[in-house]
Amino acid sequence: MPELQQPLENLLNTFNELNPSTVEELFAEPSPLEFMRYVARNTPFVVRGGASTWKATKKWDSAYLRTALEGQSVNVAVTPFGNADAPTFSPEHNATVISKPHEETQQFDDFFTYIIQQETDPAFPLDSEVRYAQTQNDNLRDEYLPLYPDAQRDIPFARIALGKEPDAINLWIGNSRSTTALHKDNFENIFVQIVGRKHFVLLPPLFHACVNEDLVLPATYVRQGEGFALAVDPDSPLVPLATWDPDEPERNATPLSALARPLRVTLEPGDMLYLPAMWYHKVKQSCPDGGEGFVLAINYW
């Protein structure tokens, strides 16, 4: 739609001029009313140290987690490259698909040993598969129930402001090999970092024209010999997927992608992020030197 490009350019440039290029930092939790002002403005913020007094932040090291979850089996998302739900070129289909992970049940201890060794053992094969506990089905109140008492039941300022309990509380356990590709969710989202770091790249909903959303086939990884194949989901409709990556801005760009000015924020243990509904976000992870080699976060939505 070339006749639309100039007004869209003006709109995005104006937005960039009027809005800050960093995520606002608070150093204490907002009141419900203050929070609601951010919701009304559809604006993210980070509370530095907002969860620093949680039991989870203080107690969850690898020994504690292994003891608390002894004998538990957990759902694990497995991919060859840490590319769950990402745009992936499938040579077999000669098309970009959204690559859904292979999901399997593993003993927590085996899964946890694997991600830590992959992160910390220099001899671990570089091309080894990537595992990520990332079921977003309220898992902290299900598979990881033994850990639930160490976290909060909810985020009080959000519960009071929105007038409802969280729909789901999800635990995310992985290592630096997993990346969550740029996407958006239809929920108000509070992310709480417990162990390691998460690196968020954020883009407001207005920048839709920059992310090159395309309708793609959904395909799921299946184990095949030592590796993986992508099997297109039978009878599944095409799904919309952002195919532009803010970390590779030249690839898959639209004429307007150059106007995107993503906000970047890193969560350290104890930090909270308010991620407004419908904001695009890409999430990377890292383990600081001297850490135990895993990354753990909780989100409420």
Add this chain to the structure above:
Amino acid sequence: MPELQQPLENLLNTFNELNPSTVEELFAEPSPLEFMRYVARNTPFVVRGGASTWKATKKWDSAYLRTALEGQSVNVAVTPFGNADAPTFSPEHNATVISKPHEETQQFDDFFTYIIQQETDPAFPLDSEVRYAQTQNDNLRDEYLPLYPDAQRDIPFARIALGKEPDAINLWIGNSRSTTALHKDNFENIFVQIVGRKHFVLLPPLFHACVNEDLVLPATYVRQGEGFALAVDPDSPLVPLATWDPDEPERNATPLSALARPLRVTLEPGDMLYLPAMWYHKVKQSCPDGGEGFVLAINYW
């Protein structure tokens, strides 16, 4: 842009399906947090009787107003048809212009007698000019200061929620001959009806494609003999104006105007309306039988 019409139709139809066709009614003022939820959802509401205990609502009849404002002169907007700031066809320019009122200073008593007689005296000439006290320059704390103690300094739920005092408090005094044409403002707005009725027609910002916004010349009425002429403002840029009227939906329609489903709400004395920023609104007025023949409201923004 014909290729945009189908997605816009889908968007507007979906909005209509998911949203109520009436303005939500409350029967007590919301808390600041409840108010902020409406702001966040960009959704209007009316508080029936929210200002019924105000001194203004109880005391402001014509005798009281004449006494309180004795000797005051006030700014009056004068138009031939009650069409201040409306799209008006100017035969002289062979174009639709936005017709700004002639403004003049009148003794309050003279102005007030005029609008009441025009409303109530069957012998009053039908083609007589229309007068409306509608300066939106914080007039309740200026020209009408003697009345200010009878109104509230602010709307507490809005002041606390938005974290600021009102920028302006405006008094509006007129009769059923004045109509405010469909337009939008960049302010959160609380309307409080004191005397008579205001009939609001509301349309969410999303319905931009229905209101046939056009760039028009601004022109101002000037007295000419017994009547008026429209003089184009010198050196003024064209201004955007909604040229579609929800009460005459066939005229000046766009291909999408038929999808507009305006919300209609009538304010009775003591009612409050929250009108979110950027919502289109058209406002008519009426004087119930047995009333004194004027309409008076206050708005806070």
